[in-house]
Each structure stands twice: as structure tokens, then as C-alpha cells.
Amino acid sequence: MxxxxxxxxxxxxxxxxxxxxxxxxxxxxxxxxxxxxxxxxxxxxxxxxxxxxxxxxxxxxxxxxxxxxxxxxxxxxxxxxxxxxxxxxxxxxxxxxxxxxxxxxxxxxxxxxxxxxxxxxxxxxxxxYDGPVVPGSSDPIGKTTLYVGEMEFKNGNELEIDIDDAVGHDNEITWDGKEKIMVADKDGKTYPVRVKKYDNDEIELLIDGLASGAKYGVEIRGILYRGEKVTLVAEFEATGGWEYKDPRKK
Structure with a gap:
């Protein structure tokens, strides 16, 4: 008992x-x-x-x-x-x-x-706020499953970006040439950037004026993905041979 x-x-x-x-x-x-x-x-x-x-x-x-x-x-x-x-x-x-x-x-x-x-x-x-905010719902970051899978910096001013999708739909990315691309340093200074090549889920950029060994942020706005406009942000190092691979990419 x-x-x-x-x-x-x-x-x-x-x-x-x-x-x-x-x-x-x-x-x-x-x-x-x-x-x-x-x-x-x-x-x-x-x-x-x-x-x-x-x-x-x-x-x-x-x-x-x-x-x-x-x-x-x-x-x-x-x-x-x-x-x-x-x-x-x-x-x-x-x-x-x-x-x-x-x-x-x-x-x-x-x-x-x-x-x-x-x-x-x-x-x-x-x-x-007057109540809880759940990331991916009411905040401006959004629910996209796209992410920067790999990057490589080479030849002094070339940045290759490989975009992946956590649910395997990266083949549904569409480039229309209207994307807004910005490269900036931590102080907010921006650098001239132009697209060298679009290739399905990849984009190659040419960036002028970078200091060797310095770190920069890159933002690509307006990526057309499954009928919606998506923004991706990443950081890279302006060092020849520098590479990045997201842990989610197999």
C-alpha cells in the first residue's frame, strides 16, 4: 500500500x-x-x-x-x-x-x-515583440531549405558557389540574371561583383578589389526556387585554394 x-x-x-x-x-x-x-x-x-x-x-x-x-x-x-x-x-x-x-x-x-x-x-x-517568435515563421529569414553547400576561391578574384537543398530539389533552381549579388567586408564596404557563369545549382563570381587573406560576406538575393525568391548568405576567405564544405553536404 x-x-x-x-x-x-x-x-x-x-x-x-x-x-x-x-x-x-x-x-x-x-x-x-x-x-x-x-x-x-x-x-x-x-x-x-x-x-x-x-x-x-x-x-x-x-x-x-x-x-x-x-x-x-x-x-x-x-x-x-x-x-x-x-x-x-x-x-x-x-x-x-x-x-x-x-x-x-x-x-x-x-x-x-x-x-x-x-x-x-x-x-x-x-x-x-509581445510574444514568442519562432525562426522560420514570422521572421524575415524564411523557410527555404536551400543552403551554400560548397565554395572555392581561386585565381585571385573568382568565387565558385555550389548551392544544395536539404530535401534534394536543388535541380529546381532557376537563374534569370535579375539576382542581386553583394560582396562586403565587416566594415560594410562593398566590392564590384559580376557573374562569370551560371550552371544549374552553381554560380561563379568575379570580384574586384579584394585583399588577399581577408574575409568577406556574399549575399545573393532573388534566386528563383520552386516559384519563390530566395536569399542566401555566406562568408568566404580571399585566399587562393580556400575551400568550404557544409557538414550537411555528403
Whole structure:
């Protein structure tokens, strides 16, 4: 009898803890995001029940930041106060769009929650929300499954980009010559770029004025893919023989 009651009490406790975690994840959300100089992103959390003090910094939080092509970029998370975090992204593309998720945020006594949102790497950019934002739904990054699969830099100014699709439809990419292509450094300076060759899921670019060994961002807007316009963003190094391969590409 006592064993049955003990088991019942354990089940009830687990139900309360699980329910509390679900409710906490629904109550806590990113209220405001600000992009500051040097790749610093300020993230303010809000609790619909006005219990911000229940958000506790434990140094066990983890963060994931991805660019518009789905590629994960380096990021570091640190505390500012109980309901504010600073996210440092050392390498970013000016005006690039990034989604992020912060996991293991400690809320209350039992709950580990996840918060998600996005930011634009543009001076003075900020956004405010009155509820949770799920990357890929209401943010401007979009739901495209396209990503930059491979890149190669050669001959001092040539960049080859191979585009892949996570669901295997990269043969449905259409080039119409109206794509907007921008190459820029971290300071926002842009460089002349022209297309050398279109080839199904590949594009070859010629870029003038690059400094050998420096890193640059490339953005291609208006890629026609399955009836929609898609934007891809990537980073490359202007070093002869430099190559990149996304881990998702087999």
C-alpha cells in the first residue's frame, strides 16, 4: 500500500514538474533584440506572468546562431542581468539576417526552457515583440531549405558557389540574371561583383578589389526556387585554394 502511494506521489510530482516546464516555455519569450557595434546583440527576456526574477543565470545555457542559409556561425553568450543576455557574434555580414536559439535557460526551480528569435546585423537595428517568435515563421529569414553547400576561391578574384537543398530539389533552381549579388567586408564596404557563369545549382563570381587573406560576406538575393525568391548568405576567405564544405553536404 505504502509502495503504491509512494509511486503515485512520484508520478504526481513528475506531472507537476513537466507541466511547469511547458507553462514556463510558453510564458517566457524574447521581448526585445538590439544589434550593437562590434557584433554585440542584446537580448531582453520577458515573462507573461511578470516573474522575471525567476529567470536565473547558471552558465549552463547554450546558444546556436544561424545565417539565412542555415549555416551555424560562431557566437558567445554572457549575462547582463537576470532577464537580459548579451550575444557576441565576432564574424557577421553587414545587414545579414540571423536566427538564434538559447537553450537551458533556468526558470524557477525546475524548468529548463528554450527561447528563440532573430536579429539583423545592421547598426542601430532593434525589434520588439509581445510574444514568442519562432525562426522560420514570422521572421524575415524564411523557410527555404536551400543552403551554400560548397565554395572555392581561386585565381585571385573568382568565387565558385555550389548551392544544395536539404530535401534534394536543388535541380529546381532557376537563374534569370535579375539576382542581386553583394560582396562586403565587416566594415560594410562593398566590392564590384559580376557573374562569370551560371550552371544549374552553381554560380561563379568575379570580384574586384579584394585583399588577399581577408574575409568577406556574399549575399545573393532573388534566386528563383520552386516559384519563390530566395536569399542566401555566406562568408568566404580571399585566399587562393580556400575551400568550404557544409557538414550537411555528403
Amino acid at each position: 505504502f509502495k503504491q502511494m509512494s509511486a503515485l506521489m512520484v508520478c504526481i510530482c513528475l506531472i507537476f514538474i513537466t507541466t511547469g516546464s511547458v507553462l514556463a516555455s510558453q510564458n517566457v519569450y524574447v521581448e526585445e533584440v538590439k544589434f550593437r557595434e562590434g557584433g554585440i546583440v542584446e537580448i531582453d527576456l520577458e515573462d507573461k506572468t511578470d516573474k522575471d526574477a525567476q529567470i536565473v543565470w547558471t552558465k549552463q545555457e547554450t546558444v546556436s546562431v544561424r545565417d539565412a542559409s542555415g549555416r551555424e556561425v560562431k557566437a558567445e553568450l554572457r549575462k547582463h542581468d537576470d532577464d537580459t543576455f548579451f550575444l557576441t557574434v565576432p564574424e557577421f555580414l553587414l545587414d545579414g539576417r540571423y536566427s538564434f536559439s538559447v537553450d537551458n535557460v533556468n526558470y524557477g526551480r525546475h524548468s529548463k526552457i528554450r527561447v528563440t528569435s532573430y536579429f539583423v546585423a545592421s547598426p542601430q537595428w532593434k525589434a520588439e
